[in-house]
Amino acid sequence: GAVVSQHPSWVICKSGTSVKIECRSLDFQATTMFWYRQFPKQSLMLMATSNEGSKATYEQGVEKDKFLINHASLTLSTLTVTSAHPEDSSFYICSADDRATNEKLFFGSGTQLSVL
Amino acid sequence: RKEVEQDPGPFNVPEGATVAFNCTYSNSASQSFFWYRQDCRKEPKLLMSVYSSGNEDGRFTAQLNRASQYISLLIRDSKLSDSATYLCVVVYNFNKFYFGSGTKLNVKP
Numbered sequence: 001g002a003v004v005s006q007h008p009s010w011v012i013c014k015s016g017t018s019v020k021i022e023c024r025s026l027d028f029q030a031t032t033m034f035w036y037r038q039f040p041k042q043s044l045m046l047m048a049t050s051n052e053g054s055k056a057t058y059e060q061g062v063e064k065d066k067f068l069i070n071h072a073s074l075t076l077s078t079l080t081v082t083s084a085h086p087e088d089s090s091f092y093i094c095s096a097d098d099r100a101t102n103e104k105l106f107f108g109s110g111t112q113l114s115v116l
Numbered sequence: 117r118k119e120v121e122q123d124p125g126p127f128n129v130p131e132g133a134t135v136a137f138n139c140t141y142s143n144s145a146s147q148s149f150f151w152y153r154q155d156c157r158k159e160p161k162l163l164m165s166v167y168s169s170g171n172e173d174g175r176f177t178a179q180l181n182r183a184s185q186y187i188s189l190l191i192r193d194s195k196l197s198d199s200a201t202y203l204c205v206v207v208y209n210f211n212k213f214y215f216g217s218g219t220k221l222n223v224k225p
Contacts, residue, residue, distance in 0.1 A: 034213065043203065043217035044160070093159055095213075105150075105205070105213055107159035 003027055004096050006108025013084055014116055021079045021111045023094030029074040030096035034105070035067075038091040050077045084115045119143060120206050122216035130224055133194045137219045139204030140186045148207035149180055151189045153200045154218065160203055163189075194223045 003026040011019050023033055031052050036044040048058045048069050056069035068080040077096075081088055094108040122139045129135050141149075149166035164171055166178040166187045177190040187204055201218040208214075 036215075044215045046212075046214065049212075091157065097213075105162070107161075110157070110159050112157065 004030075004094065004106045004108045006094050006111060008111060009109060010112050010114075012114045012116065015085050016083055019081045019084055019113060021081075021092055021094070021113075023077045023079070023096070023108050025075045025096045025098075025106075028096075028098050030077075030098070031074060032097045033071060033077040034095045034097070035069060035077075035079050036093045036095065038093065038110075044093065047079075081113065084113070086115045089113055089115045118217075119214040120204060120216040122204055122219050124217055124219060126220040126222050128222045128224060129194055131194055131196060133223075134190065134192045135194055135221065136188060136190045137202055137204075137221075138186055138188050139216050139219075140184075141204075141206040141214075142185070143206070143208050144182075144185060146185075146206045146208045149187050150205040150207075151176075151178055151187075152203040152205055152215075154203055155200050160215075163202070191221075194221075196223050196225065199223045 005024045007022050033050040035047045037047050038044050046059050047062045048056045050056045050069045050071040052071045052074050058064045071077040091110050091112050093110040095105045120141050151163040152160035153163045154160040164173050164178050166180045168180045171178045175192045179188045199222050201220045203218045204216040206214050
């Protein structure tokens with residue numbers, strides 16, 4: 001089945017630094033990738049929809065200048081958390097929509113970000 | 117109003133029990149529906165798709181009621197390994213996936 005690879009799995013960083021998270025579709029082309037954030041005991045919250053070759057579409061309340069998304073190729077999307085603060089600590093998950101398999105969504109393994 | 121609403125639980129059931137979860141959605145134009153399973157601090161994994169005609173996979177049965185805008189998941193003969201959080205997912209505009217908050221299931225010996 002379709003595989004989505006996400007790196008890194010864990011990041012611990014100091015407040016004020018930037019963190020980049022990569023999401024790759026390994027055996028299919030993903031024209032659309034999604035970025036979610038999940039706080040403890042809460043649901044996945046869609047942050048943005050990333051389309052290859054165009055600007056990402058951000059959900060209401062998500063700061064586009066803080067969460068930079070780049071989808072430069074059909075197999076890679078990156079999320080950069082700029083000037084991270086402790087309140088940005090969360091579980092970030094990417095997913096890709098494999099249209100070939102009836103709109104099923106495949107997820108990366110997630111990135112646990114801890115900002116000190 | 118949330119796009120998708122679920123009872124967070126937890127549902128605590130003994131092994132062998134039958135348990136059912138419901139999920140309601142607000143957008144009548146929603147096109148596709150899924151149940152995902154998520155273990156603690158792991159990515160969600162697709163459990164099954166949901167169709168109006170019903171969908172059964174072993175001990176799991178999913179149902180969609182478009183008129184009332186809800187989907188359901190029934191688990192028969194619960195196993196310890198079924199303990200997880202179950203997320204319902206509703207799709208519209210072909211690429212907008214919205215997740216419920218998840219229903220936590222604890223199956224006890």
